[in-house]
Amino acid sequence: MTRLPALQAILAPAHFFAYATLLGAQLYQSFVVVKIAYEALPAQAFTSLQKRVFPIYFRRQTALLILTAITFPHGPLALIKRKGDWVPFFVAGATALLNLAVYGPRTSRLMMRRRALGMLTDGVL
Template identity: 30%
Template sequence: MGDSSILFSLAPYHVLSYGTFLGTQVFHTFINSITSFRVLERPQFGILQRAVFPWYFGIQSAGPVILALTYPGHRSVLGVPSGLAGVFHASNRWGVLVPLGTALVAGLVNLVYLLPETNKVTAKRRAQEKEDGKASFSGPPYSKEMAALNKQFGQLHGISSLLNLATLVASVIYGVNLSSRLV
């Protein structure tokens, strides 16, 4: 392969996309969110999260699609093809299709369903805080309405966190598969 032909190969774009995809997840999950929670007041933390999550879940949703489109197949004529055909190739079912599909579905559920639902509950909690004269996070006792909203928020947040973890694990599994091709 000549020097200029690498620019026309999917491989460098795929590796850069994978690095961005995994790096974004690791940074947000283990550094950004934890640090922000520790240093910001709760209301400011919520504002930051509401601004970051659409981008973050968008990356979690778009990343697997970009990885599928840039999937670098084998160079030989009889090898696994590049792009979507390679992702759906029978030999790639467990190491490529399942991890990328898992990450895509989890990211989309977070982006399209859980994020809007969580934002609705958060808005209801803010309204209830005004009515109760007490923050939703200030500790019990809570009004019956606030207790129900806090429970609903906790459930949505928990499911979202599990889906985020599933996406992260699927991304690492995919990376292990990808790195096995380097040997």
């Protein structure tokens, strides 16, 4: 039984750091970086930036979510015991994987197609 408190002493700070990094990165990317880049860059430059940034962002988001689940304070298997603990991880994981595998690539292809057709002009996306 002495292993459990030692495990919690290691996992709790790692879990807090992983969750805080995940939340901070999501809020910063969503509400600061995108807004500033959209207002400051011409449409084609903004499109190029988003094409390069979002795949990296989605991969890191998924990795941080997995790290947050793995470092759950009572151990990752404790998530299975209570529905209230694993449901948020499942929803966040499903949406992160959809962004990574489906919506991110689809959006990038659509933006590149619109750019090739000349539909992207400054101020109109």
